[in-house]
Amino acid sequence: MARVRMHELAHSYVAKPAAPADYALKRFDFTWRNGGAYALLGPSGCGKTTMLNLISGLVTPSEGRITFDDVDVTALTPAQRNIAQVFQFPVIYDTMTVADNLAFPLRNRKLPDAQVRRRVHDVAAMLELEPLLGRRAAGLSADQKQKISMGRGLVRPDVAAILFDEPLTVIDPHLKWQLRRKLKQVHQEFNHTLIYVTHDQNEALTFAEEVVVMYDGYVVQVGTPQELFEAPAHTFVGYFIGSPGMNLLPAVVDGGRVRVRVPGTDVAVEGVAPPADADKLELGIRPEFLEIADDGHEAAIERVEDLGNYRLATVRLGEHRLVAKLAEDRPLAADRCHLRFPERFTKLYADSRLVA
Amino acid sequence: MNATSAQTATTPVLSEPAAARPALPVPILALVAVAALITAAALGLAPFTGRSVGGAAMALVFAAVHGAIAWGAYRAVNGLRLIYLASAPLVAVLGLLTGLEPRLALAGLVLWGVYFVVLNQGQALRWFGITVSAVSVVDTRPLDNRAWLLVLPVFAVVSISAIIPLMTVVNYSVQDIFGPGQAYFVGAEWFREMLHDDRLHGAMVRQILFSLTVLAIQIPLGVAVALAMPARGWRASVALVLVALPLLIPWNVVGTIWQIFGRPDIGLGGWALNNIGLDYNYTGDPIDAWITVVVMDVWHWTPLVVLLAYAGLRAIPDAFYQAAAIDGASRWATFRYIELPKLAGVLMIAVLLRFMDSFMIYTEPFVLTGGGPGNATTFLSIHLAKLAIGQFDLGPAAAFSLIYFLVILLFSFVFYTVLTRVGRGDA
Incomplete structure (x- = not known):
């Protein structure tokens, strides 16, 4: 187990990167806490897998350094770094039995037989693979194969970190939940550093203590699920986390105050000094926090969807369209309502980034 | 409705x-x-x-x-x-x-x-x-x-x-x-006669020996060459074209090339061997003739195995190599537990193709040695051709070719069964 630090790290798959767009991962500093359970969340192509491969050593960064507990590992191979990684699609050694598959990483490191056997049995018990130990791995189902892949990651007692690259993509939904819980349990028991890549926010939020959100090669926010929800640091986080995503309204600066133009009743933001050089200002509020009240900005109700345990109201405020999430029992007039923007949850974004 | x-x-x-x-x-x-x-x-x-x-x-x-x-x-x-x-x-x-x-x-x-x-x-x-x-x-x-x-x-x-x-x-x-x-x-008279024919027995033994020899050389060599070839880029294209060249040459020309190449008087190969002190003469010495036929077949057909193995190697997803690197597998272990199992399918095809082709080899040895010296390189098909269109013994030749056909069918069936079992892991 180790604390993984990334110093001034950047990576490009282009030989001579020039523009920022050439970088799959833009320059950043980051420390993965020893024993932390992280989720790395972001859309496809945002650099998640690059990040993972940089940590494991499958990819050598074009700029910057990586240290494990202050030891520079930038030039080391995956085996030397002692990292475990589980891939999106199950990787198993077809000709081996399940037990041999699990023992493979240990045997390659020349561990004594007795210890190998003990570890294999421990991991098999943990992942409920015991009845299959003698079977050949080739004939098993996809989720059993993925369990074996995970088992190979978990079998080494001394790994610096275990990386998961969307490991549950091929797994049935009910097994997904089971395996995720298993992973959490394993984490609590052994306190490995776990980094879990996913583009599924539910998976990220239920698994992780801290979520690292990536977008377009940038790490846009690191925080607990609650922080991501209540104070998205980037409009992408607001839009990506939560269902439906954050309402974003174009804003302007007028008389030193930030306003959203609505005929008659401009929405003004109090207490925030707008940055001087921003090209684009946006006001963000989550549907959960947008209040429908008896007084406030008058808006027209366009549509109300009943989703069983809550309702979604689409309202029109001037030329802007917003979504509000309402409790089932909240009374609502047929066509008009009043909106209130609670100050605590109304955020200002300059060029997509949160203005603190 | x-x-x-x-x-x-x-x-x-x-x-x-x-x-x-x-x-x-x-x-x-x-x-x-x-x-x-x-x-x-x-x-x-x-x-x-x-x-x-x-x-x-x-x-x-x-x-x-x-x-x-x-x-x-x-x-x-x-x-x-x-x-x-x-x-x-x-x-x-x-x-x-x-x-x-x-x-x-x-x-x-x-x-x-x-x-x-x-x-x-x-x-x-x-x-x-x-x-x-x-x-x-x-x-x-x-x-x-x-x-x-x-x-x-x-x-x-x-x-x-x-x-x-x-x-x-x-x-x-x-x-x-x-x-x-x-x-x-x-x-069934012709069948009885053929099954007790000494010349056929001799040809059969030579044939099996030849097929096993070329398989034993071509399959490992083909895999080794495929592993050594560049994976992508213009180098890969160049390597593929170079490797595939022998496959583009008509079979009788292959025979002619080697016939001339091996001649001690005017052939580069034969001349060179004799000049470094080896007594090499494929038209007179049965061992030399055998070696020449085998080397020629290896030169001609190993590229096929290379192409098949190369395609098989390229089809292995990167994640397998990455997992092996992370599991600390050696180069040999990566070959043994990832590449070889993943190649099993194409190698099975390669073995079958090469076995069947080598078992019916005719043109090249016909041009190179004509089955000689003596009967040293008379394989089944050369013997059969002599019987059928040399002597016009249509009945015995037909019986012979049916036996020949059944033998190939039997061998191929056995290979196929064994190899598919290996692939599935039941063997």
């Missing part, structure tokens, strides 16, 4: 779900028995030569085979239905084309008709608006036999290119042929 209900409306019996299949019912058994008797009678009355007892016996065998195929077809082996339906008219056509006996053709057609009805579960008759309830209840799976029509073109081509020539050879193998219209049925 949707498609399902339309089907239900017109063919209620067929659309019922198929539960456990019933045991072979009496109507089917009776039909098979009648068909077998008709065949046996027809053929027995008109045996292959018009008089011998052997003809009647063969007819019975013929009928038994038909019965067995029909049984297999009934036991839900769909491929067998097709084979059967193809085989019965084929027998008819063959009867006519190979000049065996017109009545055989008739018998074949009758059989075909009977089985067509039986195996179709009456479906064919339904095309003409006739419902045969006794047969239609046998199999409750919906069948759409019109798909067979799609097979007809292939069937026609294969008949002309393979099946009819093959059956002509079968016909020759049981006759002593003196000239056009002068053929006499001799039964």
Whole structure:
């Protein structure tokens, strides 16, 4: 187990990167806490897998350094770094039995037989693979194969970190939940550093203590699920986390105050000094926090969807369209309502980034 | 109305779900028995030569085979239905084309008709608006036999290119042929003679030795070369073209190239070997001739193995190599546990292709050594060609080529079975 630090790290798959767009991962500093359970969340192509491969050593960064507990590992191979990684699609050694598959990483490191056997049995018990130990791995189902892949990651007692690259993509939904819980349990028991890549926010939020959100090669926010929800640091986080995503309204600066133009009743933001050089200002509020009240900005109700345990109201405020999430029992007039923007949850974004 | 209900409306019996299949019912058994008797009678009355007892016996065998195929077809082996339906008219056509006996053709057609009805579960008759309830209840799976029509073109081509020539050879193998219209049925005599022929035994031993030798060299060498080739970029293209060059050369030219290359007087290879002090002469020394033939085959055919193995290697996803790197696998372990298992499929094809090709090698040694010196490089096909088109012993040559065919079939079947088991991990 180790604390993984990334110093001034950047990576490009282009030989001579020039523009920022050439970088799959833009320059950043980051420390993965020893024993932390992280989720790395972001859309496809945002650099998640690059990040993972940089940590494991499958990819050598074009700029910057990586240290494990202050030891520079930038030039080391995956085996030397002692990292475990589980891939999106199950990787198993077809000709081996399940037990041999699990023992493979240990045997390659020349561990004594007795210890190998003990570890294999421990991991098999943990992942409920015991009845299959003698079977050949080739004939098993996809989720059993993925369990074996995970088992190979978990079998080494001394790994610096275990990386998961969307490991549950091929797994049935009910097994997904089971395996995720298993992973959490394993984490609590052994306190490995776990980094879990996913583009599924539910998976990220239920698994992780801290979520690292990536977008377009940038790490846009690191925080607990609650922080991501209540104070998205980037409009992408607001839009990506939560269902439906954050309402974003174009804003302007007028008389030193930030306003959203609505005929008659401009929405003004109090207490925030707008940055001087921003090209684009946006006001963000989550549907959960947008209040429908008896007084406030008058808006027209366009549509109300009943989703069983809550309702979604689409309202029109001037030329802007917003979504509000309402409790089932909240009374609502047929066509008009009043909106209130609670100050605590109304955020200002300059060029997509949160203005603190 | 949707498609399902339309089907239900017109063919209620067929659309019922198929539960456990019933045991072979009496109507089917009776039909098979009648068909077998008709065949046996027809053929027995008109045996292959018009008089011998052997003809009647063969007819019975013929009928038994038909019965067995029909049984297999009934036991839900769909491929067998097709084979059967193809085989019965084929027998008819063959009867006519190979000049065996017109009545055989008739018998074949009758059989075909009977089985067509039986195996179709009456479906064919339904095309003409006739419902045969006794047969239609046998199999409750919906069948759409019109798909067979799609097979007809292939069937026609294969008949002309393979099946009819093959059956002509079968016909020759049981006759002593003196000239056009002068053929006499001799039964299994040629087979007996061939199986006890010393020259054939010698050729067979040489052939097996040759095939095993080239397989033992070409498969590992091909994999090794494929592993050493660049994976991508222009270097990969260049390497592929260079490796594939020998495959583009006509076989007789390959033989000629090596014939000249190996000559001690004017060939670069032979001349060089003699000049470094080796006494090399492939036209006089059996060992030298063998080495030359083997090296030539390796040069000519290893590229095929390389191409197959290369394609197999490129098909392995990167994640496997990454997982191996993370698991700390050595280069050898990566080869042993990832590359080799993933190559098993293409290597099986490579082994089969190379075995079958090397087992029938003819052109190159024919050009290079002509089977000599003495009989040193006389392989089966060279021996066969001498027999068939050198001496015009058509009967013995036909018997020989059938034995040859069966041997290849047997070896290939064994290889295939063993290798697919290995691939599945049951071995």
